[in-house]
Amino acid sequence: MKKLLTTILSLGVAASAAIAGDLSLTAAKVSDDLAKVTADSALWSKAKFATVELYPQTAIEFNDKKAVEANKGNKGKKAQVAAVHNGKDLAIMIKWPDGTKSVQGSHSSDTYSDGFAVQFASNSKQPLPYIGMGSAGRPVVVHLQKSTAAVYEPNGNKDVSTQLNRQQTGVFNEELAAYDAKVKGLAKTDYERVFVGEGFRSITEIKDGSVKSNASMNYNNGWTGTLVRPIKDAYMDGTGTAAVALAVWDGDKMGRNGLKNLSSWVAVNLEGMKPNAKVVSEATEAPKGDAAKGKEAADANGCAGCHQITADAPESVMAPSLVNIGGYSTAAYLRESILKPSAVVVPGYNRNAHANTPWYTIEKGKRVSTMTDYSFLDKATVENIVAYLKTLKAEVE
Numbered sequence: 001m002k003k004l005l006t007t008i009l010s011l012g013v014a015a016s017a018a019i020a021g022d023l024s025l026t027a028a029k030v031s032d033d034l035a036k037v038t039a040d041s042a043l044w045s046k047a048k049f050a051t052v053e054l055y056p057q058t059a060i061e062f063n064d065k066k067a068v069e070a071n072k073g074n075k076g077k078k079a080q081v082a083a084v085h086n087g088k089d090l091a092i093m094i095k096w097p098d099g100t101k102s103v104q105g106s107h108s109s110d111t112y113s114d115g116f117a118v119q120f121a122s123n124s125k126q127p128l129p130y131i132g133m134g135s136a137g138r139p140v141v142v143h144l145q146k147s148t149a150a151v152y153e154p155n156g157n158k159d160v161s162t163q164l165n166r167q168q169t170g171v172f173n174e175e176l177a178a179y180d181a182k183v184k185g186l187a188k189t190d191y192e193r194v195f196v197g198e199g200f201r202s203i204t205e206i207k208d209g210s211v212k213s214n215a216s217m218n219y220n221n222g223w224t225g226t227l228v229r230p231i232k233d234a235y236m237d238g239t240g241t242a243a244v245a246l247a248v249w250d251g252d253k254m255g256r257n258g259l260k261n262l263s264s265w266v267a268v269n270l271e272g273m274k275p276n277a278k279v280v281s282e283a284t285e286a287p288k289g290d291a292a293k294g295k296e297a298a299d300a301n302g303c304a305g306c307h308q309i310t311a312d313a314p315e316s317v318m319a320p321s322l323v324n325i326g327g328y329s330t331a332a333y334l335r336e337s338i339l340k341p342s343a344v345v346v347p348g349y350n351r352n353a354h355a356n357t358p359w360y361t362i363e364k365g366k367r368v369s370t371m372t373d374y375s376f377l378d379k380a381t382v383e384n385i386v387a388y389l390k391t392l393k394a395e396v397e
């Protein structure tokens with residue numbers, strides 16, 4: 001982001017042609033230069049908004065008790081999402097509800113900022129990756145924008161750890177005022193990062209400027225975030241259809257890392273290009289099984305022996321909580337989790353978890369899930385369980 005806009009966004013609700021929980025939308029073709037697009041750019045009036053639901057990511061419990069308490073019973077959020085493209089760049093806008101504006105101070109470690117991330121599947125020929133982290137052989141590129149107070153970055157490389165601390169300058173009174181003024185002039189109000197990931201603990205920041213992106217966020221009784229990036233670069237190819245997932249953090253609830261609301265994969269079709277049928281069908285696949293029978297099968301097969309499945313059931317240290325899994329997972333991912341538990345391994349990082357119940361072991365250098373392999377189940381039963389898992393999600397606020 002080059003400059004933080006304070007302009008108030010006033011997009012008419014009339015522009016929103018929303019169907020609840022849409023998992024595909026069309027990026028309108030425009031001829032504008034998108035490089036400097038922000039929330040108040042006029043071209044958004046050409047875009048159609050779709051409602052995308054974002055659910056609390058509850059797979060792994062945090063060690064921070066206060067944060068866990070603050071996030072108990074979190075609901076799903078309805079975001080309005082639109083996209084435009086000009087054949088070269090893709091711009092995405094997300095508007096999401098947040099009753100309090102949380103901006104992280106530049107020197108405080110106990111405040112958390114609101115923020116959002118737009119994530120793309122890198123390779124549209126692979127099955128869609130694990131959301132948030134990517135998975136082995138299925139990378140993601142993640143654009144993160146946080147709302148931060150002015151940060152002084154002497155190196156201009158967004159390295160917050162090297163920022164100057166006002167308290168440690170050794171100057172007072174007028175000198176300090178002069179120093180403050182100087183810092184203000186140099187400060188950037190930006191916190192924009194780009195990461196690539198190919199599985200848990202493989203997330204790395206791209207610091208060499210090789211991604212030409214621009215993100216911004218504005219608060220007006222709720223947030224509006226925008227991101228512009230090339231349709232295609234070394235990190236991803238969204239030609240035809242970009243597979244996009246969205247995440248938002250609530251600083252007021254100490255949200256950070258996995259403490260966020262997350263969408264499932266959304267197929268963003270680029271108007272005027274041939275859609276990528278594989279991405280579209282994977283992102284929008286509705287489960288074909290019978291959810292009621294799936295619940296019976298899940299009970300009969302002991303899923304609840306390891307997993308917390310409903311919010312009123314006790315939490316389990318044995319396995320990720322599935323309380324919101326239906327809100328941010330595709331049917332394909334759920335099917336794969338049942339049939340090939342080790343294809344994507346959620347490692348867990350709760351150090352309070354019982355040492356005798358690790359979620360994976362290492363065999364020949366590879367993580368192997370401790371989950372029972374259910375590939376013995378017949379196809380219909382698996383589809384029923386998938387349909388049941390898709391119903392597991394919080395109410396939407």
Ligand code: HEC
Pocket residue numbers: 059298301302303304305306307318319320321322325334337338341342344345346347358359360369370371372374385389
């Ligand atoms: C023996 C314990 C155990 C049983 C029984 C079990 N699981 Fe799991 N499951 C795990 C563990 C551990 C993980 C995390 C490691 C991994 O990703 O495989 C997991 C992961 C998952 C995930 C991915 C979660 C995420 O956040 O991405 C899904 C979905 C899942 N299990 C569904 C099921 C279903 C459905 C059943 C019953 C048919 C079941 N599990 C039975 C232990 C178990």
